Amino acid sequence: MAEEKNIKVVFYKTPSGNEPVRAWLKSLSSDEKKNIGEDIKAVEMAWPVGLPLVRKMDSDLWEVRTNLHTKISRVFFTVWKGFMVLLHGIIKKSQKTPHDDLELAKKRRNDVLRGGYDEEK
Known part of the structure; x- marks a missing residue:
């Protein structure tokens, strides 16, 4: 019997249809993708x-905080209408979350919460 998800993961889409987190994940090694994906699934x-x-x-x-072999990744998300919308992903280079990355995640969150996001796009 398949496990029931509490929330469904979707990728944030820009107005032009790009999915920044999906593109970021594709740039990572297969082990990094696997580890991050497992953590996202655990949240889901x-x-x-x-x-x-x-x-x-x-x-x-x-x-979502994922410890990789020699790095730390973060995937920012918001929850909207039963969806876990993945907004932005980074590999952290210091203890503090970079201000610009946090602001970008907030901007995308605001787009989603204002209704500027359509999971059917």
Whole structure:
């Protein structure tokens, strides 16, 4: 029997139809993709989830925290109408989340929450 998902993962789409997180994931090694994918799936199956896997960053904005072999990745997401919308992905180079990356995730979150996102696109 298949496991029931608590929330369904979808990729944020820009107005031009690009999926930045999907493109970012494709740029990573197969092991990195696998590890990040497993963590995203764990969130999808068990939402809501807290630390150490998920950390709330702002109102309606969370990050999936994945420790890779020699790096740390973060995938920012929002929850909207039963969807876990993947907004932005990064490989962290320091302890602090880069301001520009956090602001980009917030902008995309705002687009989604204002209705500027259509999961059918």
